[in-house]
Amino acid sequence: MLDKYNPAEIETKHYANWQEKGYFQPHMDASQESFSIQLPPPNVTGTLHMGHAFNQTIMDGLTRYYRMKGRNTAWIPGTDHAGIATQIVVERQLGEQGVSRHDLGREAFLAKVWEWKEQSGGTITQQMRRVGCSADWTREYFTMDDTRAEVVTEVFVRLFEQGLIYRGKRLVNWDPVLGTAVSDLEVESVEEQGSMWHIRYPLADNPSDGLIVATTRPETLLGDVAVAVHPEDERYAHLIGKELLLPLTGRKIPVIADEYVEKDFGTGCVKITPAHDFNDYEVGKRHDTLLVNVFDLTAKVLAQAEVFNFQGKAQQGFALPEAYAGLDRFAARKQMVADLEAQGLLAAVKPHTLMTPKGDRTGSVIEPMLTSQWFVAMSAKPDGGEPESEFKGLSLSEKAKKAVDSGAVKFIPENWVNTYNQWMNNIQDWCISRQLWWGHQIPAWYDENGNVFVARSEAEAQKLSGSQNLTRDEDVLDTWFSSALVPFSTLGWPSETEELKAFLPSNVLVTGYEIIFFWVARMIMMTTHFTGKVPFKDVYIHGMVRDHEGKKMSKSEGNVIDPVDLIDGIDLEQLLVKRTTGLRRPEKAPQVVEATKKLFPEGIPVFGADALRFTMASYASLGRSINFDFKRAEGYRNFCNKLWNATNFVLMNVEEKDCGQDETQPLAYTFADQWIIGRLQQTEAAVTEAFDTYRFDLAAQTLYEFVWNDFCDWYIELAKVQLQTGCPTTQRTTRRTLVRVLEVILRLLHPIMPFITEELWQTVAPLANAKRTGSIMLAAWPVADTEKIVQTAFDQMAALQDLIGAVRNLRGEMGIAPNVKAPLFVEGSEDLVGLLKYLPSMTRLTEANIVGKLPENEDAPVAVCNGARLMLKVEIDKAAETARLTKEAEKLQKALDKLNAKLSKPGYTEKAPAHLVEKDRAELAELEDKMAKVQTQLAKLKD
Structure with a gap:
């Protein structure tokens, strides 16, 4: 038996183990195909928000999926130095001490920024770990670290030497x-x-x-x-x-x-x-x-x-x-x-x-x-210095256009190509200089006469100028300049490294539509120009996460949801303090308090990372913005509990028992076993296609329906019958089917729900005789086998489901209480015998038997299903049943009178919208049909 499901406990345990064992790192086996993905580097000043959780659920899901497929997988994380945002944060802190950056001077101020970065800059990457992101943290970069600084300087100098960077007086946003x-x-x-x-x-x-x-x-x-x-x-x-x-x-x-x-x-x-x-x-x-x-x-x-x-x-x-x-x-x-x-x-x-x-x-x-300002020329041809490739000799804007026009870079959904092209067709030279202190200082020096010398170092500039008395340009580069280089600056360029060969281009970039211009296009320009390769093959554009009413999430509106609060839970008092502390506009505090109390009157309960991730995946339809519904998250928390409890049931029935691990022992698959195995193959194929086409919503929907409906609500209930009434061979086969289907379910769910699947898989895998890999994330991705889809089993299962539905309808029609059991007589073919043994437990019967002819009982309703006639034998209390049906008739009559009055109201059917009138008429017909059945039953009781 498993302990009670406790998300916090299993999340902490497994993430630490994954990272310690190095499971997030690529295996670098050159014989295997690679999969790589770059994290859009979040601001070092930032904290996790719902957009990050959405974006990172998709990225981590893809990473885990391809890792399980055996790819040489690398998810490369990093943070952006966020020039303006970071400088503002540190200046604000200094201002509280009555000090300005000018009081300190540039060098001392930058020392303060680095000090702040070391203390607070890792907040967001720690939060990413809480969501379960399996990024290779050994490759983590910072856009201002020494390696990136060298690449930025090298790129700037080369662009200048090629005539693609210039200084000029132009109009800019100021x-x-x-x-x-x-x-x-x-x-x-x-x-x-x-x-x-x-x-x-x-x-x-x-x-x-x-x-x-x-x-x-x-x-x-x-x-x-x-x-x-x-x-x-x-x-x-x-x-x-x-x-x-x-x-x-x-x-x-x-x-x-x-x-x-x-x-x-x-x-x-x-x-x-x-x-x-x-x-x-x-x-x-x-x-x-x-x-x-x-x-x-x-x-x-x-x-x-x-x-x-x-x-x-x-x-x-x-x-x-x-x-x-x-x-x-x-x-x-x-x-x-x-x-x-x-x-x-x-x-x-x-x-x-x-x-x-x-x-x-x-x-x-x-x-x-x-x-x-300093500008990058978008339309000028480079003056040599490019690698051999199909992009050689083109301007930066032409390279970016060709990469997409040729199909080397694909947008998903495809309609975002129009947005991309609209910008590219109206592109202006890129202003890359900023009048800040925090950032990559422009590698340009001036002599006494104002002549400029661009160089990799001051010594090189002095050599170029012939003067020792040079002054460095005080401006820094636009943050987007260094982030445009991450597809190759993170892989060892300008050296020809193994990582550069394996992971460029990356397979997919997952990002929001708002930075197509500022980041996506510029990465394409820079990467094609300096490496001759595109930076990525696919660009998956996801929508924006909004609140449940479709409003943009904003701290001042009080509708922001912190993903970590959804994972851990937080009481209302703590939530109010958190939301009103550090508001940019303190006057908004009362509004934030009211909005918070309305949205979360009792605070936020514990959901865990898996439920949050599954919620995000379920929303990830191509390109659409989402309205985050708190209720949906509750539903997927219940799904986690359902999976946990289903596993508990399986373990109770298979542990220390023969589960068919010994392949020499005989097996006897029932149609129910064959049906769930066939449905599993269909699910494997559908989920694989969904991941391959970035349809996380379809993957989540397919898995939810299979696990909840097919496995839990149907197969487990049928398995109970087989375990209780079957012969030893049938029982062995049932146990084998239970554990093996469950083990595959866990592997299919793992990319979306990594923690709970790891916890359960460690117990289930040995029972299923699964290949041990140390972690489910290294287990093989399930591959569908269409030969295991047996149509006759599907036909029998459909027939059984029809029978069960018919019996349940009979019980409802007769008003039989759930705790009352009754025998069922079935007038039909002997072929039904194999199905009837499942009916007592599924429909609360004392027995279900085939008879040559149904008993003569005009008071008892008869159901017809798949050519068979069904009758429940129940001694009816005529007085009680008459009272029940009379009450039902009165209720129906009131509804009929109300609807008839509405439809007969002068002018209603002419003036009301046609679809509403049609809806009312359909409802009227349904009520009349119900009334006719009740009247028929009342008439029989009177005879």
Whole structure:
């Protein structure tokens, strides 16, 4: 007998053993096919969330599946240094001590970050272990470790030497609070209620006339270089080429024609500010305007405008109005609007709903800013230095396109190819520099004249420059730059290692759709460019995990679920403290408390990792986002208990008994044995296909139905009969079937439910005479044998199930209580004899016998099943049965009256939706049928 199922106890025990024995490591047998998978490196600042649990259940399931298939399997884990997030965390800690990073200086600040990383940076990987992730922790990397730093430098230098990295002045997303460029992924578009200001721009040669320009950002007016109209807009055709007086400045700017302008939006006139708007930047480039920057890096108005051409060369600047110099952009907006109104140039102010870009870390409004940055050229051809491959000579964007177009990289589901191509077709050069201290410092040095020297070390840069007096570039690289290299930076590149040969390309990348642009595409670019191989063969895109109402999980909304809380359980008091501590917006605490009490009035019970994983697997249909339902997790916790109890039953009946291990002893398989063995083969084939096609939902559904319905509810119950009434050979065969089917079930379940299957398999495997491997994760994956599918056994099982269903319906029709047993008479073929022995225990009968003709008893209902007639012999208490049926008739009549009244209500059937009317009519017909049967039985009782 097994002890009571205790997830925490078995999870701790088995994970420690797996890791200690080195089971997660590849066997590196070159004669065997490899399977490898890269973990999308989570932020070192992070903790596990439901998206991670979903993603990692899929990855670990695949890893365990292919490991059991004998592959040379490597799941390579690591964490990302998360430049912005990590720097913010450490700066916040220093701020609590009244210290800034500038007080410490760069070197001392970075020492503090490394200190924090050593203390807190492993939290998320420890949590991954709690979920059961069988990653090869001996290969764990950190994107800022020494090995990765060397690869990053090597890649940067080679790209520079090939003409694919350059420094230039371009428009970027700028966070004025962080003081750095940020990627699109770090920008959130927030819907806000703002205003649309209609401003009159006077004509230079006739100031009493002019154009009305509508804008949501009047503070950028100081940087206008033109006003654009649509070339086919007849209202303004006569003004194209003329000059306007830029309000508040007196500067002259031209009217230009460009198809970017929407004639029917606003006034049809658009101010062009190429140094402060991405769309305007493209318009300005087409018309070769100047770029006029009017803000400093803290988003305050400059005293002197900075002017550049599109080649980044500085031009003659000019003074900006003193009234605005030094003002924050929004204070300047307020002042400028007031001045425009005072000068009679403000035509109108209208409410306007707009999407405001904000930094996801600071909440500050992102400012398009013209700054000097480092870029990777997406469309330029490399100047040599590539490995021989089908991708040689192509630009980075062409390589990324070809990899997918050729089918070398496949997206699953396939529709994500459209999203990928949409981005690739509109790709811009990649800004890779960040104005931070934490990150890979750019390997570039400057001499006294500003000449740049890119090198692998300062000594190499000095050699290139011929000068000892060099200053290193202070910027660091975008976090996505180093993470784009992990397909080969984690396998020993630039050396030709055995790991690089075995595990590149990896078999599949499992990731979310939101980083297709930022990570997936860039890994394809970098890996094809530097190795000549694609980084992975398949890209499995999964959906987002939302709450039970379909809302995005957010700490401030109080609907976040910590996977570890689901595994271990947590009481309400502890949960409230945990959820309200460290909120970014403390004012949200009352809302979080109420949401938590509503979702978890008694806290979260213990589910264990296996139930959580099975829940996640059941949701993993291709590409769809999921609404996490707490009730489903409860159902799969019950499934774990069902499996545990079923194993207990099997052990009680087979331990220290003959289970057919001796192959020389005779066996006698019944149709029930053959049926469950055949169903097992079908299940093996279906689950294998599901894993091969990334349909974890189908794998989970197939396993759940087979284990719960076929094995537990049907075969175990039939096995009880065979063990009680069968001959020794039948009993031996039944025990053999029980343990062998159970042992295979455990292997099939293992990729999704690793802990409980390991615990049970260690006891079951010896009884099933299974090959011992030390761990179920090293046991062979089951392979279906279609020859074991016996159709006659399936036919007999279907007949038995029909008989059992018919008897149960008879009991219900006669109102026989569950604790009352009765004999069954069967008028039919002798072929049914082999089935009847199962009926007493399955349908609570005293006996079940074949008779030549059913007894004459007009009061007893008769069921017809598979050509046989069935009758239960029960002495009926006419008075009690009449009372029961009369009560049933009254209940049915009330329901009929209510439904008839609804359908006869004037206009209902004409006005109500057709499907609702049809549903009501179907329900009415069903009630009438039930009433007819009750009336028939009442009539018989009266005779």
